[in-house]
Amino acid sequence: MKRVTTTILILVLALNVSFAKKKKTKDDTYSSDLPAYVIYNSKGEKVSFSKMMEELYNHDICLFGEMHDDPIAHWLEKQVTQKLVEEKGSNLVLGGEMWEADHQLLMDEFMIHGLVDKKMYVESAKNWPNFRDYKPLLGIALRNNLKFVCTNIPRRYARVIYKKGIEYLDSLPKQAYQYLPPMPVHFDLTQPAYANMLSVFDQDDEAKNKHHAGAASAMMNYKGSNLVKAQAIKDATMAHRILQNWEEGQYFLHYNGTYHSKFYDSIYYYLKYYNPDVDIVTIHTWEAENVMELPESENAADFNIMIPASMPATYDQ
Secondary structure: OHHHHHHHHHHHHHHHHHHHHHHHHHHOOOOOOOOOOEEEEOOOOEEOHHHHHHHHOOOOEEEEEEOOOOHHHHHHHHHHHHHHHHHHHHHEEEEEEEEEHHHHHHHHHHHOOOOOOHHHHHHHOOOOOOHHHOHHHHHHHHHOOOOEEEEEOOHHHHHHHHHHOHHHHHHOOHHHHHHOOOOOOOOOOOOHHHHHHHHHOOOOOHHHHHHOOOHHHOOOOOOHHHHHHHHHHHHHHHHHHHHHOOOOOOEEEEEEEHHHOHHHOOHHHHHHHHOOOOOEEEEEEEEEOOOOOOOHHHOOOOEEEEEEOOOOOOOOO
């Protein structure tokens, strides 16, 4: 009898231990002690990728602010895009800063009409040095028959503003204006992003201009305001191109450098300027020594993704 009682007691203890182990496994959430990224919402709270996606779905336009040379940012862009394809289907439109507006015909010939194959596209396009980081995004668009919009201003026009001033846009041929925002271009250099740039770069300084007034640069006004306007017209063009290719009921996912949308400024500002009713959500990626904390200076979007500063770059800028 004593042996039977002992056996029953052992079985009961074994069952309790087994149940405790299962309960612990079910309740505990795995957390890496060396995370490749951590997502924070605008309240500074850590959130999961799934939680972020649930919120992203509920808007019209998403501005994904990336670091151009960061592999985790590029990987997350691909993941976000794929999830949006599953949720929005044919109502999803993609676009990015990395492609200039005068590139759209070639993009459509490749992506929509099939007139250009991949080899010809790569040979003809003005792709960034790290084009391979963005090829997966084009692949998703191609496989799902999604429109891909080239949103950035042709760099030659931004350059002429920097070197000669905004007034030189008046001398462009009429055909060029299809690649520009509505004229006259609206500028508000008191906006934080532009005011910060002006504080870093030299202001409009006549003495400095005289210093540069050699034969090769006699017609070039090296002014801080010209540099900032060259930046601002990129933002205005991207916002204008987004809205040109978006309509109510659609969802536009836009890839851009994080400075073009952080702190609800730049592209965000121009989107609201052109269409105050559009609903925008923003993502900001940044490198940090300690990703387990969100610096107040980097709480710059609806979702802030902190990536280790030790992350290898995809290319040298």
